[in-house]
Every structure is written in C-alpha cells, then in structure tokens.
Amino acid sequence: MYPEDLRYTKEHEWVRVEGDTGIVGITHHAQEALGDIVYVDLPKVGAQVEQGKPLGSVESVKAVSDIYSPVSGEVTAVNDELSTAPEKLNADPHGEAWLVKVRLSAPGDIVNLMSASEYQTYVGAES
C-alpha cells in the first residue's frame, strides 16, 4: 500500500526525494479519509515552503483540509492537472497525483519523517 521509497508525515503527506528535489503528495489514507476530492489549492512556482507549515489545501465534498509541507525549499513545479481533475488524488495519490516539486533547502529534513512501515503502523493505530 505505502511505497518504500516515500517518506511520510503525521499529517498524511509524503515526499519522494530525487537528487535535490522532493516530490510531494498526500497519502492514500488522506484521500480515503477525505472522500471525493473536488478542489486543490496549491502554491505557485517560486513559492517558499517550510517543513510542517501549510503548503496548500485540499477539499472534498464534505470538508476542507490543510496540506502541510513535508520538506522545506522552493517550489519548482506544480501539478496543474489537479486543478481540472482533482479526482486523480483519489485514484492515484502516490503516483500521478503528486502536488508539487520542491528544491530542497534542507535535505536532512526527511530524517524527521516516517518510513513506509512506520507510517503503516501509524495509520493502523489511528484508525
């Protein structure tokens, strides 16, 4: 369920580190808890984000939920497809429906995050 090459937050975001870039998304658990996702609000390219601080928001039919950045750095790409097809977040949250790419300013940040097995245990305990 939870890919081994991602690192996870307690707020149900993930990051995949590729070189100096972190690709950020929300987890399967997050999309499932939200239900039908109908709106995604993301920062613009060039925005600075900080680990643990709000990065944007995602809304389901029922509720709005903040997205917290798992890493710090500068946003270098935004997944614009989600503005017209937010339902992709329900279908493929760990893959096609990534949110933003961040040039990492503090690559060591990821040691604060959970591994796949730790996250699996964490959401297992939460539910």
Added chain:
Amino acid sequence: MASAASLKATPLNSVHRALGARMVDFGGWDMPVQYSGILDEHHTVRNAVGMFDVSHMGEIEIRGREALRLVEQIATNAASNLKIGQIQYSGLLYEHGGFCDDISVHKVADDHYFICVNASNQDKDYEHIVQQNRFDATVDFASPRYAQIAIQGPRAIETLQKLTTADLPAIQYYWFTDGAVCGTPARISRMGYTGEDGFEIYIAPSEAARVWAEIASAGAEFGLKPCGLGARNTLRLEAKMALYGHEIDATITPLDAGLAWIVKLAKGDFTGRGALAKQKEKGVSRKLIGFEMTGRGIARDGYPVLVDGSPAGWVTSGSPSPTLGKNIGLCYLPVEQAAIGRAIQVIVREQPVDAVTVATPFYKRAR
C-alpha cells in the same frame, strides 16, 4: 470528539459497519456519512434510488381529546387543515419567534398526531412541548419505538412497491398510510429530504435490519445504493431544504428563513405568534438567499459574505453541487441587499472569492 462507545447508535449501526461505511459523530449519533462516496450516492438518488438510515430522527406522539389544541399551540402551521393521513411541514418555535426545531406533523386520527423531529433536538423538543401542555392531551416520547428508513429517487416507488401491498401511487406527496412493509407494520410517508420523489418508512427497531436488507435486494435491479449523511446534505441543499443549526436555529424566525408559508398568523394563538406578528409588521431585516461561486473556491458553512466589499452576512450551508457541477451555497443578507443576480464575495480561507446570488431551489426535479 466523543468516543464511539459514548455515541448513540441506530438499530442499523452494525449493518453500516458491515457495509464499510465511514462513520461520524453526527450530533452525538454514530452515523454513516458515506458508503461508496458522496458524489456516487448523490447521483444515485438523482438518477435511480438510494436508501438512508434516518433512525436517529426523533418521534413525538400527541394523543387525546385536545391533541389538536396542543399541536396548534406548539406549531406555526395550521394543523386544523390536516386531514387524516396528511403531513404538514411546520415550525416549533420559542416565544421570541426563533426555531426550537422544524418538524413534520402527521395526522393519524382526530385525537392522534405523530411528529417527526430532528435527532439532536428531540430531547429539548419533548421538554418544550410538555411545558406547553395545559390541554387534555398526552405527549409521548416515541423515538425508541421507531426505526426510520428513507427510500429516495425516481425508482423509489418501484423499489418499495415490491415490498408492500399499500397502493403507493395513491399516496400523494406529503401524505402517508399505515400498512406493512416486508410483512411488518409500517407508517409509509411520501416525503423526503432530497428533492426527489420518495418515501420515509417508520418501523419497529427490531425489524430494521431485516427490512433494510430486503429493500436493498428489491432495489438492486434499479441500481439502489445505501447513502449516507454526506449525500443527504448535498441533496437537501440543492433542493434548498433547511437544516437546523444552519439555515434555522433559535436566533432565526420562519420569516427570516423564507418560510412564511408555514406560519399561519390567522389561525389564533400559538407560541411565537406575537413575535412573528411584530416582525411581519416591521418587515424582515434579513433574507436567506442562494448563491453560486463564480471565482475558484468552495463556500463552507459560517464563511463571511461581503457586499460591495463590506461584511453583510454569512454562509449557512455551502458545498459543491454534484448535480449542477458548481459550488453553491445559502447565505443570510440584509433584505435590501438580497436581490437575485447581485455580485457578492465569500471570504474563503481569508481570501474574498467572487460569487453571484441566484434563484432557488438550485435543483427542481421534473415532474
């Protein structure tokens, strides 16, 4: 949030869990918010048929020689106009004119009225009615005796007809009949909270799980799905049906809420009449009006509304509309600013987002 153990449960609780429903604390009740997904369930009710467990709703029965006099005292609509077998939407008000609850009054017999009330209001409603009972009538807190299932959508009538000998087409909208469903006694009301044709049935709690399963089987050929409170909310909002705690509460009168049609000032005294008569004479100061978002963003309950850049009102209910594919909502605005077609702004997470007021209901089914 209260733990699941301290929440009240309907007789269908284990059925919902077995179906994999997502359960939420809804006013102290452990209720299903969704099964297959809110959008899917919403479209299922608009296009086919959905079933809802609404057993959390409360029932209060008034009986006796002066039952009608008590109902007329507590409720804003004219219960004296009801015929046996007829239902009336009405207001249960406080003396100051604000809502204690919105209710549906069923006339069972000349000396027997059955009132369906909101789940989280049922205890205070009962107390409020008992306090006003200076008549030869009894007030019975009947909620423990009833489970309630709503069958809603264009195929609701075909679904339910397979399970009852009652002549369903003969039951008009806002009428009911006492018969049997799946062989168990049932009160069958033709009404709902979705904007679609449909029925609400009241049965013994001990029969609820069996009846639920038989309705599910009977409706399978029409595409029936179980539906949760999430879809119930988007459906009722599109139909502009009030939700207590949102469009109406103790600070809102029926005249504010656009519900003057349930207020019969001419019927004689009733609780809240004085306040409403005064308000009618002065004219209402605010109005409930619908809007659509024109900018990017979803209005949610409680968000502030701006007119000409100044704070003017608040959103009572806001949501994506699955049927319209737009983001819609209801808000209160000062009456002089509540014209249809007016540009307004909703403060969505600290940012003003453009919207326009529109005629309601947002959705009306073709008849």
